[in-house]
Amino acid sequence: xxxxxxxxxxxxxxxxxxxxxxxxxxxxxxxxxxxxxxxxxxxxxxxxxxxxxxxxxxxxxxxxxxxxxxxxxxxxxxxxxxxxxxxxxxxxxxxxxxxxxxxxxxxxxxxxxxxxxxxxxxxxxxxxxxxxxxxxxxxxxxxxxxxxxxxxxxxxxxxxxxxxxxxxxxxxxxxxxxxxxxxxxxxxxxxxxxxxxxxxxxxxxxxxxxxxxxxxxxxxxxxxxxxxxxxxxxxxxxxxxxxxxxxxxxxxxxxxxxxxxxxxxxxxxxxxxxxxxxxxxxxxxxxxxxxxxxxxxxxxxxxxxxxxxxxxxxxxxxxxxxxxxxxxxxxxxxxxxxxxxxxxxxxxxxxxxxxxxxxxxxxxxxxxxxxxxxxxxxxxxxxxxxxxxxxxxxxxxxxxxxxxxxxxxxxxxxxxxxxxxxxxxxxxxxxxxxxxxxxxxxxxxxxxxxxxxxxxx
Amino acid sequence: xxxxxxxxxxxxxxxxxxxxxxxxxxxxxxxxxxxxxxxxxxxxxxxxxxxxxxxxxxxxxxxxxxxxxxxxxxxxxxxxxxxxxxxxxxxxxxxxxxxxxxxxxxxxxxxxxxxxxxxxxxxxxxxxxxx
Numbered sequence: 001x002x003x004x005x006x007x008x009x010x011x012x013x014x015x016x017x018x019x020x021x022x023x024x025x026x027x028x029x030x031x032x033x034x035x036x037x038x039x040x041x042x043x044x045x046x047x048x049x050x051x052x053x054x055x056x057x058x059x060x061x062x063x064x065x066x067x068x069x070x071x072x073x074x075x076x077x078x079x080x081x082x083x084x085x086x087x088x089x090x091x092x093x094x095x096x097x098x099x100x101x102x103x104x105x106x107x108x109x110x111x112x113x114x115x116x117x118x119x120x121x122x123x124x125x126x127x128x129x130x131x132x133x134x135x136x137x138x139x140x141x142x143x144x145x146x147x148x149x150x151x152x153x154x155x156x157x158x159x160x161x162x163x164x165x166x167x168x169x170x171x172x173x174x175x176x177x178x179x180x181x182x183x184x185x186x187x188x189x190x191x192x193x194x195x196x197x198x199x200x201x202x203x204x205x206x207x208x209x210x211x212x213x214x215x216x217x218x219x220x221x222x223x224x225x226x227x228x229x230x231x232x233x234x235x236x237x238x239x240x241x242x243x244x245x246x247x248x249x250x251x252x253x254x255x256x257x258x259x260x261x262x263x264x265x266x267x268x269x270x271x272x273x274x275x276x277x278x279x280x281x282x283x284x285x286x287x288x289x290x291x292x293x294x295x296x297x298x299x300x301x302x303x304x305x306x307x308x309x310x311x312x313x314x315x316x317x318x319x320x321x322x323x324x325x326x327x328x329x330x331x332x333x334x335x336x337x338x339x340x341x342x343x344x345x346x347x348x349x350x351x352x353x354x355x356x357x358x359x360x361x362x363x364x365x366x367x368x369x370x371x372x373x374x375x376x377x378x379x380x381x382x383x384x385x386x387x388x389x390x391x392x393x394x395x396x397x398x399x400x401x402x403x404x405x406x407x408x409x410x411x412x413x414x415x416x417x418x419x420x421x422x423x424x425x426x427x428x429x430x431x432x433x434x435x436x437x438x439x440x441x442x443x444x445x446x447x448x449x450x451x452x453x454x455x456x457x
Numbered sequence: 458x459x460x461x462x463x464x465x466x467x468x469x470x471x472x473x474x475x476x477x478x479x480x481x482x483x484x485x486x487x488x489x490x491x492x493x494x495x496x497x498x499x500x501x502x503x504x505x506x507x508x509x510x511x512x513x514x515x516x517x518x519x520x521x522x523x524x525x526x527x528x529x530x531x532x533x534x535x536x537x538x539x540x541x542x543x544x545x546x547x548x549x550x551x552x553x554x555x556x557x558x559x560x561x562x563x564x565x566x567x568x569x570x571x572x573x574x575x576x577x578x579x580x581x582x583x584x585x586x587x588x
Contacts, residue, residue, distance in 0.1 A: 149504055292499060292519075317498075317524040326526070 070430025100312040107311035122253025123285035127296035133266025134169035136282030144208040153205040159193040161215035191382035212240040218389030227256030236261040244269040247354035271345025281335030295329030360433040368431040371444035389430040459489040466573035494520040497546040502538025533564040
C-alpha cells in the first residue's frame with residue numbers, strides 16, 4: 001500500500017473547503033496554557049550525515065563486550081533470514097491492519113503467531129501481542145480482576161522472585177486502578193516461592209496469584225503445587241514465562257491439575273535483538289472461557305461471502321473504538337514488526353530447533369555456574385534446577401567487581417544487591433547458547449584475577 | 458415497527474422490566490434494542506447475589522456491531538442471571554420479552570418499579586428518538 005502525502009495544494013483546498021485560514025486555526029479551541037510549548041531541551045536538528053556519524057560513535061562506545069546479563073532480556077542468535085524477511089516492504093509497518101481486504105498477508109502472519117503462542121503455552125487463545133513483557137503482566141492482572149467475577153478484593157499475590165522491573169511496572173499501571181499487590185517472600189535457601197508462604201492467605205478473598213517461571217533468579221518454581229494451591233483457594237493463576245524455556249519446560253496450560261488461567265511474558269527471546277533495551281513485545285494467551293476479557297487485538301480465521309478462507313480482526317466489540325472507557329484495555333499497542341520477526345524466527349528454527357537452543361542454554365548456564373562458583377570469594381546462592389541464569393554471592397560489593405570486569409571487556413552480570421538486600425553481595429549471571437565454552441573460560445579467568453587483585457589490595 | 462408489550466415497564470436506555478408474582482423483577486432488553494444491535498454473539502449476565510443500584514450497569518450485550526451495557530431498572534439483589542444465554546445469545550433476538558430475559562432482581566423498594574416508563578411513554582420516547 002503506497003503512502004501518498006498531501007501536497008500543499010491539497011492542504012489549501014481542504015482548508016478553503018472548511019473555511020479555515022490555516023492549519024493552526026484548527027487548534028484554536030485548545031486553550032493556550034494547555035498547548036505544548038517549544039521543546040527547548042531538544043538540540044537542533046542534524047543532517048543525515050551528522051546523525052549517522054553520531055550514532056556510529058555511540059554504537060562504538062558500547063564496544064563488542066562479552067555479555068553475561070539476562071534479567072529479562074536475552075542475547076540469542078537471530079538467523080540472518082529473520083530480519084531480511086521482516087524488513088520487506090510488505091511487512092514493514094508496526095501497526096495492526098484494520099482493512100482485511102488489503103492486509104491478508106499480515107493478518108495471516110499474526111494468526112500463525114497466535115497459533116504458535118497458544119501451542120507453546122498450552123492455552124486455547126492468544127492475542128496478537130502487547131507492548132512488552134512487564135506491561136503484559138499488568139494487563140494480565142487487570143484482566144484477572146475482570147475475569148474473576150466472584151472475587152471482589154482486587155488483591156493479587158506477587159512473589160518477590162518476580163522480576164523487580166515487572167513489579168514496578170505493575171504498580172505504576174495497575175496500582176492506580178485500585179489493584180493491591182501483596183509481596184510473597186521467597187525461600188532463602190531454595191530461592192523459590194513456597195506454597196507454605198501462601199498459607200496465611202487461605203480463606204481470604206484473593207483474585208490471583210502470579211507465578212514467574214523461571215523466576216527472576218533463574219530458579220524453577222514448583223509450578224504444579226503453586227497452581228493447585230491457588231486454584232484450591234479460589235484464585236486465578238497468572239503465569240509469566242520465558243517463551244524460550246517452554247521448548248523444554250511444561251507449558252503453563254499443564255501446570256497442576258487445571259493449568260494456569262492467563263499466560264503472559266516477554267517475546268524478545270524469539271528473534272528480537274537486544275538493541276539497547278527495545279523495542280520488544282509482550283504476549284498473552286488464555287483459556288477460551290476468558291477470551292472476551294483478554295486485551296488487545298485478536299486475528300481470526302473465517303470465510304468470505306464466497307466461502308473462501310480469509311483472516312480478519314475478531315472480537316473487536318471489546319476494544320476501545322467501540323467500548324470507549326469500558327474497553328478491555330486502552331493500551332493494546334500491537335508490536336507488529338517484532339511479532340513478524342518472532343513468527344519467522346519460530347518458523348525457521350521449528351519446535352525441535354527451539355528445544356535444542358533451550359537445552360544448550362541450560363548446558364551453558366551449568367558450565368558458567370560451575371566455572372564461576374570455583375573462583376575463590378564466589379559461591380552459588382541456590383542449588384535447585386534452573387534455566388538461563390543463576391545468583392552468585394561475592395565476598396565484597398558487586399559494583400567494584402563489575403567495573404573491573406568491564407575494564408576487561410566483560411559485562412559480568414546484573415548487581416541485584418539493591419533489590420534484594422537480604423541476599424548480600426548478589427550478582428545475577430546468565431549464559432545463552434551464544435556464550436561458548438571459551439567465553440565462559442574467559443569470564444572465569446577474568447573474575448579470578450579481579451577477585452585476587454582486589455583481595456590483595 | 459418494534460413490539461412494545463403493554464404490560465411491561467421500560468427504561469429510556471431500552472431495558473424492559475416485569476413485576477413477577479413472587480415480587481422479583483425480570484429484566485431484559487426491548488425488541489427495539491435487539492433490532493438496533495443486530496445478531497447478538499455474547500451476553501454477560503450478573504452473578505446471583507450481587508447488589509445493584511438503580512441505573513447501574515450490570516450486564517453486557519455484545520453483537521457483531523457493538524457491545525452495550527444493560528442497566529438495572531431498580532436497586533436490589535440479583536436473584537438469577539439467565540444461564541441459557543451463555544450458549545444461546547440469539548434467544549434475545551428471537552424472543553426478547555420471553556426466553557431472552559437477562560436477569561431477575563429482588564427490589565429493595567417496589568416504588569422504583571412503579572416509577573419506570575409505561576409502554577405508552579416508552580413508545581413516545583422511541584418516537585422522539587427516531588425523529
